[in-house]
Amino acid sequence: MSKKVDLAPLLLAWYAQNGRSFPWRFKGDARPDPYVIWVSEIMLQQTTIATGLPYFERWMKTFPDLKTLAQASLDDVLKAWQGLGYYTRAKKLHACAQQVLKMGGFPRDREALLRLPGIGPYTASAIAAFAFHQPTTVVDGNVVRVLSRLYGLTEVVTPEKIYPLAEKLTDKKHPADYASAIMDLGATLCRKTNPLCAQCPWQAYCVACKKGLTASIPCRQKIAKQVVRGAVCVIVNKKNQIFIQQADRKGLLGGLWELPWSKQATWRPMKARWHQCPQPIHHIFTHIDLTLDIYATEAEKVALPGRFISPTDVSKYAFSSLMKKVLSSIGSTPSSVFQSVAKD
Numbered sequence: 001m002s003k004k005v006d007l008a009p010l011l012l013a014w015y016a017q018n019g020r021s022f023p024w025r026f027k028g029d030a031r032p033d034p035y036v037i038w039v040s041e042i043m044l045q046q047t048t049i050a051t052g053l054p055y056f057e058r059w060m061k062t063f064p065d066l067k068t069l070a071q072a073s074l075d076d077v078l079k080a081w082q083g084l085g086y087y088t089r090a091k092k093l094h095a096c097a098q099q100v101l102k103m104g105g106f107p108r109d110r111e112a113l114l115r116l117p118g119i120g121p122y123t124a125s126a127i128a129a130f131a132f133h134q135p136t137t138v139v140d141g142n143v144v145r146v147l148s149r150l151y152g153l154t155e156v157v158t159p160e161k162i163y164p165l166a167e168k169l170t171d172k173k174h175p176a177d178y179a180s181a182i183m184d185l186g187a188t189l190c191r192k193t194n195p196l197c198a199q200c201p202w203q204a205y206c207v208a209c210k211k212g213l214t215a216s217i218p219c220r221q222k223i224a225k226q227v228v229r230g231a232v233c234v235i236v237n238k239k240n241q242i243f244i245q246q247a248d249r250k251g252l253l254g255g256l257w258e259l260p261w262s263k264q265a266t267w268r269p270m271k272a273r274w275h276q277c278p279q280p281i282h283h284i285f286t287h288i289d290l291t292l293d294i295y296a297t298e299a300e301k302v303a304l305p306g307r308f309i310s311p312t313d314v315s316k317y318a319f320s321s322l323m324k325k326v327l328s329s330i331g332s333t334p335s336s337v338f339q340s341v342a343k344d
């Protein structure tokens, strides 16, 4: 690719015609509320826009500003986040809101943003660019894919590796529009499969397109998932209630409610006559392929921190997607789960 061509204006011209609209996006010189930018950036990590958009809209109704979020209980925050996964992000969002409120508002520069809970290099750059029009470079998965193809990079590329190239290309006078534009290019034209090169403003300069390498670039590193078989335990009382407990706040799913469970197949929370249910639960995390065997028992008292709840009260508590799967397999009559397996 010729180094003399200034590619940013081509991209910005394309963006002016084709850029997508979102409730958190402000084009040109508009200065949006950093709170809106921050929430959208945290929420849309690891989540598609189609999934994240209704969550974002509900969130803004529940927590319309920084103060409301900072003063909410962690339980309410986790409840609003329920279903998005990666609950550590919700906890850090809450902690960050409290810290930023004390500071009197978000800092404008990337380095200060990086010191806040839950804000990593990508999010710090995004807030600095989108909310404060700071000349920072934003590199997400879309940007990695577009630039790997543009420059014909045939090795595995990480955001850190590609940052110097991305920084050179960034339009420092229009950092917000430039960042939105390259992300939109990646999402709409330079797609993972079947990129629409004929419509791309960078087609004439793109190495992968010229050499027919778009199917093999970016080169992906295969990460083998850890396969784990564990156990989840359904404790039912005579009132048809199930025992739940709140996960350790420090852990990955900390603060959420759950049935007692472990990644160890032989683990049980207490001595009892446990009966194995025929259907296990299968759940995929980013790095773990988890199968949980379900064991049921009957007990009126449990010497563990937690409580018995009726199936009709399940919606009042925040559960992870994994636990929702377990609960839905138990259904509205937990005692029948126990009774059906206890007969065997």
Ligand code: SF4
Pocket (backbone or CB within 6 Å): 146, 149, 150, 189, 190, 191, 195, 196, 197, 198, 200, 201, 202, 203, 204, 206, 207, 208, 209, 214
């Ligand atoms: S020409 Fe094709 S492969 Fe190259 S950047 Fe554009 S869409 Fe991506």
